[in-house]
Amino acid sequence: MDDVGTNFSIGFLDYFIFCGYFIVLSFIGYFSGRAKKDNSEEYFLAGRSLPWYVVGTSFIASNISSEHFIGMIAVALIYGICGGIAEWGTVFTYAFIIWFFIPFLLASKTFTIPEFLEKRFNSSMRSIFATVTIVVNITAFLASVLYGGGVILSQLFDWDLWVSIIVIGTFSGIWSVYGGLRSVAWTDFFTVIVMVAGGLLVTIFGLLHLSGDSQSIAEGFSIMLDRNQATTGVWKQAVDHNIGVFTQENHYNRLSVLQPITHQVSPWLGSIFGFLGVGIWYFVLNQFMIQRVLGAKNTYHAKMGIILAGYLKAVLPVIVVIPGLILFALNPEILLLPEEQMRLEADKGYIYLIELLIPIGLKGLLIAALFGAIQSTVNSVVNSTATVFTLDIWQRYIMPDLRQKQLVKIGMCVSVVILVIAMVMGRYIAFFGDGLFIYIATMYAFFAPPFAAVFLLGLFSKRINGTAALLTIAIGFVTGIGMKVAVSMFPATLAWLSPYNNQGFINWSICFVCCWSLSGFTPRSPADKLSADLVINWGKLDFFAESGEKWYTHVFFWWVLFLCIILGIFFYFSDATF
Template sequence: MPEIPLDFWDYVIFASFFLMLGGVGYWAGRGEQASSQDYFLAGRKLPWYVVGGSFIASNISSEHFIGMIGSAVVFGVCVSLMEWANVVTFSLLIWLFIPFLLSSRVFTIPEFLEKRFSLAVRQCFAVVTVLSNVVAFLATVLYGGGLALQSMFGWSLWFSIIALGIVAGVWAIYGGLSSVAWTDLLTVVVMIAGGVLVSVLGLQALAGEDGNLLDGFRVMIERNQATSGPWAEAVAQQREHLTDQETYNRLSLFQSPTHAITPAISLIPLILSVSIWYNVLNQFMIQRVLGAKDAYHARMGIVLAGWVKVFFPLISVLPGMVLFALHPEIMLRPWDEVKPAADQGYVSLIQSLVPIGLRGLLLAALFGAIQSTINSVLNSTSTILTLDIYRRLLVPSASDRHLVRVGVITSTVVLIIAIVLGGFVGELGGSLFEYAQSLYAFFAPPFAALFLLGIGWRRINSAGALATIVTGFALGIGLKLYLSVSPEAPAWLFPFWNQAALNWIVCIVVCIAVSLATPPPRAEQVTEQLTFHWSKLALSEGLGTHWYGSVVTWWGLFVVAMLILFVTFSGIVF
């Protein structure tokens, strides 16, 4: 990546951010090692704005600021679909999953799966979660952040990754979820401020000295339509890598079935697989919901997170489209050079657009995103290793203080492993964002299938769940091997969205077939805390007392805003 010149005030801003982060982390983590509930679930006392802020901060990391912006340079606005499609999952969270999971009073999702299915299902999910946390999240985030540190200070990549891991992981180890959640709230404010600054400066650069932001937006839209000049030439040169159609619309969310990252044909199965797994079953995301004060704070937190998702492409996708408008020559390179060059987009924009003195804020935003994800993943991985593996299998009688000590140790060990793996992510090549997304598409389908069927249909049993896990991962590995040795395979099978959709559908069929062919679950496995009993589900509780603070009001506006965006970028308007 290009080096970023910094001056005294950049260092002051950057250092001030980390000092503030340290102060918040220390304040929030005081006394949190007193009990396992305090350490792993923040004593179930997080307010809605912390739940929502932490939920978003945990989700945003280097693959967004670096990888997602890079993908937007190449593919255009369709990358936003990965953010905006969350309207479905967030709505399910607000109206179904939150009241359901809070009533179960569990610490972890694996704990819930044992109650609903069996110990074997719990341990399978726990092990896979730990693996995915380390490989798909921590290693990716550390690598992306290491690249940015390398460009800032000229450090070696390995030293950058090690330094970042130590600095970012300290608060998760010290104060548990409480430190993580409150530092996340500060981080998300800085991330949004820094991201908006890049977008504003980018649009101003397109508008010229005499133009305004609206003029810059018009120029950005016009050039991304790619109807003339080097922009049309860039899209034409790479068309075979972008679409199987005669033309490619960079301003449409909905792309062809063979699109590399967002084939629209797989959108619904993807929401019910990857999105459910990521936002509901993923411990490092759902943990702050389980730590909320009550149902209202949990629900309102997700509503807040939803509103951030509405606007988030302004700082994760729009800069990539601005960069394409400014430098279409990125897409005129040979294809194997396009994605690595595009991944340098965020740092390039900082270097070319942001004046010295303000670059420290942008770098604080990037590293805030990185440290928040590292903290959250470390805390959740430690929770699962401690409660679902160590206590459940090795020391059932362990005291609270003993469990907290084990949590501290496991956090440290996991961080060391992730640092080592992070140094090798770059050897895999390709886009950082696509690497992360392809791993999500591999891990998600079997567990999303058995979870959705398990809570919705009391006939689903442990045998069906185990068969689904084995089938899902066998099929996922089989597809990867088949595509690696069969270049003549159907083009629609190469996009990882399509692989996830196919895998999820097969898992649904297997789970139902095996469950029906084997004895039904025991009565204690299908209680109202473990399966949906619609008449007893507290759907109307925790909605707020006044219309202006009501979950219903703000959720309804959130859905309307998302629908407007879907229509605007459906290929009809542009």
């Protein structure tokens, strides 16, 4: 796999398809963003006009990026099917978004999550969360995505990494600057179609390749599962060689979604309960994800958009996890390399599969899918970060009397500055080690738990107040740092605490208890912080309001079907004895 970049070959038809993708994308971005951008609601929230199919596809497009096509496939190659828990486990978070948060978020008529937190707690919470959002968006999202895209370009065309990152950043961020959320969301709609179609090609051709002369997808799938059980030959040798990398246990099952508590990527503790911390923060409090929900036409379109996103999440591991299992079935020798070299080779996995499996003429679609994943996330993060900075920082503290049109211009300028900073930071992501997906997930596990705990308690209970919330945020950051120091000092004793998922859940639990307890010793929130639009009134709660009139259009029907599909997948891969 060392010569992936130098030997990668593409033909005229590939260039034609790839260029055609950008032409269509530019057409959509230009015409969808032509609306007058003379007010902040139009530029930052698409005039609150997005239909459910755009909300859902844009929600997923913002989520999928280089850490999926590069990082998650690498994780699946090294660790197995458990990488899919990051996608399938969102069923719990999505249920919370649909049944609890959307009605409150849309009723509050907020532009940003920091603004919502100010309404519920105080202005300090808004400022702190806005600052953290900007920092995390640039360091954990934009920089890593640009780095992943730069790695792809440098491997494919043998470009310098700096040049690759600049090209990716420039071409990816243009529609965010030009058209705001409307351009971002509608280009995402097209991009998801390309990503799914292109991603499925690798899986289909990979299974056909495994099946040999029979050319049967079912036969290839069976062979893939058999080799990933790693009970014989070089596959068993590869797994046995890496037991210490996977977990502190003396055995390892590559075909189970839930792993021992010491597993570095999917320990059962963090996997089952992780949605309370990282999941709630990433999908609910994360501005660049929830912004398309804020831009929905109404509550029904917002709910159905998340339902569609859930179905896409169910399919996503077929595109970004199974290729990793296929690669292990084909080349288990990668896991016999020294750990650092193994991770570097694993990050080349997707490009290697494209070169090995995809005929000339279809490679252009796969490259378009990769770039689509990158540009959609870059667009979304740039737009949301500019939204938070402009409305929660600039307008409040620097120039509060700006007219609406001036706010839009500030947002455009800020978008460019954010993109440049992220390009510079993206160049140095590789120095953090452990692979792209692990780097991003570790960042989430540190920042997410305090805010998720405070938000959940504040939504469900009038007992929680702003003072307790601020103290809890401080405690959470100190706890996060303390756990990392403790693990580095006592790695053997605290092996169960080493996985970032476990750290995230433990930190969330501590913050939850602290916030509840501190609220009993601090002043009660004023009445305007406890209105029905900010705290759930359990006596008047109507789960099914604005959820559809007929059974086949009802949110509940499609949510139950989605839940059954995910539970079936969990059952099938629970212990994986085939």
